[in-house]
Amino acid sequence: MKKAGLILFLSVLLLGIMIPVFGAYYANIPQTTLQIARNAMNSSYNANSKLVRVGIGNQNFSSYVRESASIYGTGEFEIYNKNTYMTTLDSNNQVNISMVGKIFVLTDIDGNVINKVSGPIIFKTDFGFLGIKDLKRGGKDAVYRGQLELICAGEGKFYVVNSLNVEDYLKGVVPNEMPVHFGLEALKAQAVAARNYVLSPRVKANPNYDVVDSVASQVYYGANTEKDLSNQAVDETMGIVATYNWDLILALYSSTAGGYTESYENAFSDPKTKVFPADSKPYLKAVPDNDNFTPLNTEEEAEKFYTTKPKSFDVNSSYYRWEREWTQEELQSEIQNNIVAQSAAGFVHPVVQKGETIGKILRLEVLERGLSGKIMRLQIETDNGNYTVEKELVIRRLFTNKGKALPSANVVFKQKFDDEGNLKSVKAYGGGYGHGVGMSQFGAGYMATSLHLPYEKILQHYYSGISLTTEPFIISSNSAQNKVTQTFFAKNGEGKLIVDNKYKVRYIDACINNVDEKIELDTSQRINTIDISKYLQKGINTITFYYPLSSGSNKGLRMYVELTGKYDYSN
Numbered sequence: 102m103k104k105a106g107l108i109l110f111l112s113v114l115l116l117g118i119m120i121p122v123f124g125a126y127y128a129n130i131p132q133t134t135l136q137i138a139r140n141a142m143n144s145s146y147n148a149n150s151k152l153v154r155v156g157i158g159n160q161n162f163s164s165y166v167r168e169s170a171s172i173y174g175t176g177e178f179e180i181y182n183k184n185t186y187m188t189t190l191d192s193n194n195q196v197n198i199s200m201v202g203k204i205f206v207l208t209d210i211d212g213n214v215i216n217k218v219s220g221p222i223i224f225k226t227d228f229g230f231l232g233i234k235d236l237k238r239g240g241k242d243a244v245y246r247g248q249l250e251l252i253c254a255g256e257g258k259f260y261v262v263n264s265l266n267v268e269d270y271l272k273g274v275v276p277n278e279m280p281v282h283f284g285l286e287a288l289k290a291q292a293v294a295a296r297n298y299v300l301s302p303r304v305k306a307n308p309n310y311d312v313v314d315s316v317a318s319q320v321y322y323g324a325n326t327e328k329d330l331s332n333q334a335v336d337e338t339m340g341i342v343a344t345y346n347w348d349l350i351l352a353l354y355s356s357t358a359g360g361y362t363e364s365y366e367n368a369f370s371d372p373k374t375k376v377f378p379a380d381s382k383p384y385l386k387a388v389p390d391n392d393n394f395t396p397l398n399t400e401e402e403a404e405k406f407y408t409t410k411p412k413s414f415d416v417n418s419s420y421y422r423w424e425r426e427w428t429q430e431e432l433q434s435e436i437q438n439n440i441v442a443q444s445a446a447g448f449v450h451p452v453v454q455k456g457e458t459i460g461k462i463l464r465l466e467v468l469e470r471g472l473s474g475k476i477m478r479l480q481i482e483t484d485n486g487n488y489t490v491e492k493e494l495v496i497r498r499l500f501t502n503k504g505k506a507l508p509s510a511n512v513v514f515k516q517k518f519d520d521e522g523n524l525k526s527v528k529a530y531g532g533g534y535g536h537g538v539g540m541s542q543f544g545a546g547y548m549a550t551s552l553h554l555p556y557e558k559i560l561q562h563y564y565s566g567i568s569l570t571t572e573p574f575i576i577s578s579n580s581a582q583n584k585v586t587q588t589f590f591a592k593n594g595e596g597k598l599i600v601d602n603k604y605k606v607r608y609i610d611a612c613i614n615n616v617d618e619k620i621e622l623d624t625s626q627r628i629n630t631i632d633i634s635k636y637l638q639k640g641i642n643t644i645t646f647y648y649p650l651s652s653g654s655n656k657g658l659r660m661y662v663e664l665t666g667k668y669d670y671s672n
Contacts, residue, residue, distance in 0.1 A: 166258045169199045173234060183223070196224070197212075238322035262309060271292055272331065282546075284546060350384050360391075362473060365539075425507065425528070427526060477493070494536065500512075570664065596666075597665055608649055
């Protein structure tokens with residue numbers, strides 16, 4: 102076991118990519134970069150947080166490529182060409198950037214040329230934030246923690262990328278994804294869901310950055326939109342994710358579920374094959390707000406539910422219940438205008454080509470509903486044939502009303518016919534806003550402020566069978582992964598270490614809150630569950646795990662820390 106000298110060194114060490122050495126055995130464990138990043142003025146206690154690279158869009162998020170920009174600092178800031186220092190400017194100055202071919206041209210506020218270089222250009226500050234002139238986010242000047250990078254995107258064009266640690270990134274996400282008046286515990290639930298999103302393995306938004314700052318990823322508006330309460334929520338869930346069977350869950354959320362969430366497979370198609378319904382996810386199951394609610398997968402039950410307002414966690418949402426209405430002519434026009442684009446998505450059968458008319462709409466028939474009453478398959482009968490429409494988002498976008506998509510596919514259609522049996526009008530009775538899978542944000546707010554439930558209970562309601570843990574990781578005899586540091590917040594100071602000990606390692610060396618410990622393992626059991634509460638403290642904990650090299654090569658352990666203890670939020 103290494104002592105204080107090595108421990109101090111580890112506090113500033115950048116850990117490399119954790120490369121699994123056991124092939125498919127550990128295929129389900131996310132293998133992402135463990136990096137230690139500290140920015141003294143820009144960061145809270147985030148020494149072991151990973152880095153995320155965020156593409157910063159233009160004012161309306163229509164483009165992530167720029168031809169010019171002006172960067173400034175709220176305090177003194179430095180400019181680098183790659184890793185080469187160029188100059189330092191004060192907060193009264195700014196850097197104007199343009200390009201000639203693939204060369205960056207940098208001038209100061211007075212028009213003096215600073216340099217002409219190929220980049221990437223990197224802006225850093227230890228004295229405040231970095232801003233992009235004339236860019237607004239949430240009605241305020243767009244300023245950012247971490248560093249800004251300018252990366253060539255071709256002749257005369259470049260990207261602006263904000264690189265910062267995950268915990269600081271979340272502070273610019275949480276208050277923009279959930280109103281802060283929803284309360285601390287709801288904001289904590291949102292923080293965990295947002296942390297899961299950014300840490301989950303994914304195809305990058307662009308080779309030069311991981312995610313974007315719009316709804317295409319998560320809404321990230323930077324430091325000027327942070328709020329004290331949402332920052333507290335991020336800090337008091339630091340390092341905590343929701344997991345199921347060793348994996349980070351896909352922590353989907355939407356504004357309003359309508360009183361009954363839906364199972365993943367009933368709302369989404371497979372992201373690769375586009376097959377609908379998708380394969381199920383055991384933690385994303387339909388969940389009613391009240392155990393007395395019966396499944397809504399029949400027309401009778403769906404109509405009874407969505408034409409009334411039973412007590413629900415979502416009752417404070419203006420979209421808890423809603424109505425829309427069309428004459429036959431209005432419905433005909435809206436569907437005809439939308440069906441070609443929705444056919445291109447692959448969920449309208451037969452496909453309707455551009456210029457093709459569908460015929461006069463005669464009636465609508467719901468063919469299949471999910472457990473929340475969400476329409477999965479619907480048939481549009483016309484005098485030119487029948488069209489089957491699948492998938493909630495396609496249905497919402499097809500049935501627009503005055504050009505706006507339906508708030509959700511939790512909808513019942515009431516049709517009126519004339520004496521000859523011709524469709525006269527359609528009225529929609531619906532509930533919810535969004536896809537309705539996973540956490541309902543309005544529901545979380547109600548559970549936090551009206552029921553006074555802790556964030557753990559909120560998450561465990563919406564995500565079935567999950568655990569709240571640190572991110573699962575591997576340590577092994579491989580030099581690239583023989584030590585891992587995790588920092589996390591444990592309100593109760595209680596937790597257990599879960600270890601997959603396939604290779605029968607006898608012990609683990611650890612430094613827990615600056616105290617060296619040797620944790621014995623049971624080699625007769627593959628999965629070891631070890632109560633480590635006696636080593637933990639209430640609040641922030643930092644643990645460095647070391648693989649015991651004396652155990653031999655070609656061995657390893659996968660593990661995580663799970664939060665335990667009773668949730669006492671009476672204060």
